[in-house]
Amino acid sequence: MTATGRPCRLVVCRGCCCGTAKKRPGVDHEGQLERLGGLRDGRGRRVPLRTSTCLGPCFQANVVVVQPSSEGRERGGRPVWLGEFSEDGLIDDLGDWIREGGPGAAPLPEALAARVTSKDAEKPKKAKKAKKTKKAEKAEKKPGKKAKKAVKKVEKAAKKAKRAAKEAGAAAADRSAPTKKTKKAKKAKKG
Numbered sequence: 001m002t003a004t005g006r007p008c009r010l011v012v013c014r015g016c017c018c019g020t021a022k023k024r025p026g027v028d029h030e031g032q033l034e035r036l037g038g039l040r041d042g043r044g045r046r047v048p049l050r051t052s053t054c055l056g057p058c059f060q061a062n063v064v065v066v067q068p069s070s071e072g073r074e075r076g077g078r079p080v081w082l083g084e085f086s087e088d089g090l091i092d093d094l095g096d097w098i099r100e101g102g103p104g105a106a107p108l109p110e111a112l113a114a115r116v117t118s119k120d121a122e123k124p125k126k127a128k129k130a131k132k133t134k135k136a137e138k139a140e141k142k143p144g145k146k147a148k149k150a151v152k153k154v155e156k157a158a159k160k161a162k163r164a165a166k167e168a169g170a171a172a173a174d175r176s177a178p179t180k181k182t183k184k185a186k187k188a189k190k191g
């Protein structure tokens with residue numbers, strides 16, 4: 001790191017969602033800000049922090065952006081966006097990383113790598129799936145014309161089969177009638 005180089009810097013989102021108990025209940029948002037503001041780099045320099053209005057990916061509140069130091073930037077480091085930054089342990093990981101040099105100068109710790117996001121991160125499309133389900137439910141409740149036709153067809157076929165069975169039964173009865181007469185006749189003959 002050059003003597004005149006700038007240390008890493010932090011931008012901490014405190015917009016409509018980040019830092020609010022409504023979006024992230026059970027998190028000490030003020031305490032988090034205080035701890036982040038107290039971080040120092042490997043040379044003991046305070047890591048400048050500024051808060052910002054909404055940075056974009058609200059669904060990943062709290063969002064923190066780590067700007068590279070001058071040396072890190074010279075080595076190709078770019079700002080790293082971290083989302084869902086709410087656990088205390090993440091502040092320790094971030095502190096360690098910054099002491100080692102931060103973006104461009106030290107590898108990103110695994111715990112932070114799992115939180116990497118971006119300005120353009122898109123919220124997973126749950127809403128569309130829900131719409132599809134509603135459509136499916138509607139279709140189930142109200143059978144379409146095709147389904148109604150199919151039901152009528154089956155009912156018609158069942159009626160036809162019933163009728164055919166009745167007719168067959170009647171025909172069988174007719175056939176058995178002369179046989180009885182024949183037996184009676186035979187008896188009469190024997191007598």
Ligand code: FES
Pocket residue numbers: 013014015016017018053054055056057058059061062063
């Ligand atoms: S409030 Fe932080 S990203 Fe929107």
